Amino acid sequence: MRFHLQQRTWVAVFAGILLSASACQNQTSTIANTTSSNTTSAASTSQFSDRQIVSDFADQVVIPTNQLFAQKAAQLSKAIDTFVRNPNEQTLAAARNAWRDARSPWEQSESFTFGPADSLGYDAALDSWPVNETDLTAVLQSNDPLTVETIQKRQDTEKGFHAIEFLLFGTENNKQISDFNQRELEYLQALGQDFSRVANELVASWTTGVEGQPAYREVLATAGESSNSNYPTLPSGAAEITQGMIDSLDEVANEKIGEPLAQKDTKLLESRFSFHTLEDLKSNVKGAENVYLGRFSDANTNGKGISNFIAQVNPDLDARIKSQFQSSMTALEKIPAPLETAMANPQAVPQIQAAQTAIDSLQQTMRQEVLPLVQN
């Protein structure tokens, strides 16, 4: 009896070990199999394989947007020069308009700030936030030389869009001609020149290559080729495009609108010196839509976008996204401008919240439904 039981025990132990060991192995290979079978079944129906969508993104969206931005940056620098040479109401208004005009393509590029813009510091040099008001003021009050060379050595938070905005508009969009002193004019002029130089570098990094590196457009145009380690598969290229839209829309909804609204603090609004934040947000959404459709509407370029792929695999989803872009923009347009004062107005808060909800829900659709489709 005793012996009999022991025998049973050993049988159970061995059977158990064998079973569980093989179950474990199966488990591991199941994960791998699921992944590969997903890929295989997707390949026959809907796997993303349209190289043109990825290269059009670079050639029809990113590059033309950056090129228009560089043009507007040069015009801003010129308008500042004119204002500095002859400061009056008219030249000041022209310089401020030039700043707003440069802001539009730049904010439309928020869906694709990856690549050289980060590595080579262009994004930081052009659009750091907040402004280091303490240091900027100290520099202005000093006798330090103010040239493009000395400006370049200053921190990013003392140059770029928002430093120019700070000097051109004042802290409450209320600066008068009489408020400008000579040092401010000199600083502005140097900032404008540096700004335009960086904008040109940004374009060059995508079109011809800088610092001995190849043009970054090539990295996207060759997505899926075995020599391309940045985007070794076409789905990873499509995911890059989609992820950029998601992040920009998420940032608009939950940081640029969400944070100041939750904290009830207009100092957190991005372009608060010029009361231009609402326009920035519209440009952000417009830029994401450009990416989705594969175009840059301000320069009338037209290519294939992620929309073309989605329309093929899930036409309803494509229609839904297009309508969500529409309703996001409509919701933003319903907010009484400027956002800097609207946020303090209880009657405008529901409209701000509605815009936030619309954009957040668009972002969710992209994240939950588009991303899985393009990257499988």
Add this chain to the structure above:
Amino acid sequence: MNSSVHIHRKQLKFLVIFAVAIAAGIALSIFWGQDWSLPRSPMSGGATTVINRTSRGFEQPAPNLSEAELQDHLEGDRAFEAVFVTPPAPVNSGLGPLFNNASCAGCHIRDGRGMPVKGQMLVRVSLPPGYPIPQEDQEVIFESHPEASVTLGNAPPVPGIGTQIQDQAVYGYQPEAEVEISWQKSFDNYADGTTYELRSPVAQITLPNGQPLPPEVLTSLRIPTPIFGRGLLEAIADQTILALADPEDTNKDGISGRPNMVWDTTAQKVVLGRFGHKANIPDLLQQSASAYVNDMGVTNPLFPEKDDSSDIDDRTLKTATFYTQTLAVPARTMIDDPIVKQGEKLFNQANCAACHVAQLRTANYEIPALAHQTIYPYSDLLLHDMGSELADRRPDFAATGTEWRTPPLWGLGLTQTVLPYSGYLHDGRARTLAEAILWHGGEAAQSKEIFIKMSQSDRDALIRFLNSL
């Protein structure tokens, strides 16, 4: 009736033993799996893995966080992105007076590494161990250079600098030194005759008085490291890491593996180090707090002002830390690609996996989503002698001047997607993964030799495998 009850009991007994054995079998097969089988899972970070092979691949929250944890993570994300400015300021006040960069994300770009350029590259300095420091200098050093307070005494701080060069300053202050990097090139051949070029940085460091750094000062150049998956590394039990150590190389495989033992500011004792290029930081809270105060000049509850006030509060420090703990690890890509599989085999054959240990297991952890996960960091978190070519000759706690911590390789293939043109190794000298391998020496010299003798197609396969991580 009686006999059927008897049978039921027997069956029950059988089943219980059977169940226990299944559990034992699972435990055993996991144990076996660690040593024998090639890891074939794309889920590099266990349940914290996310499928994302884009420039945002390092910036995703772990998908298995609770809703409340996700909110903390997102709050920490904003803290990590916050660009500090000189006080007084309405937003993000607290920068400086001395600093290297104005934000966490300014160095760890998109939560990946940074470039070997001003503001991102860091130079650690110290005097040779035992070097006498005049009494009057000591007080000044510890008062104005908080990094010098974290010490075991074998890296004496440099008067006027401390143990880290802050090469930027807010208006009205003088940076501690100016650092200029130039690149020195060298050439060599693979066994098949193909030539390769390597480069290494030469730092020219100039003090405010225009003089170079005194020759006795030891310097170590370092680029910022990727920050995703760090919570998982923190969740590995000390004994798991220590079990991988073989300080005396008792198994005679030429590879030792030593733990760094470092000063824990919170516990006020010597503990295992696991973060940083030399594993000189014990945990992520201290990592974050020291980065705030030393890299940005932002005082915080762990490193406060003299009057115990600080630029950021406890919540900000903790959420920023929580953010670095709870970032997802990107899933591997192309795991069924035959060349990737071939490359993985070569990786193991060349004994790379002796230090770049593929699979580890996390233990109990304060964040449940990260506990008890099977992960694939490709690191043992131990120090290894990497040879004289890579040596910085600067000791860092128990780490010698030739030792470096095995860097995790997960997410490696996304390095240039996240930050194009960035480099590998502690100072970013390697522009490609092949260059990174070719710099390996010391304990890794044999593995490098195997790589040099490989055919072009085998080298490509090995690199493709690394890019699939």
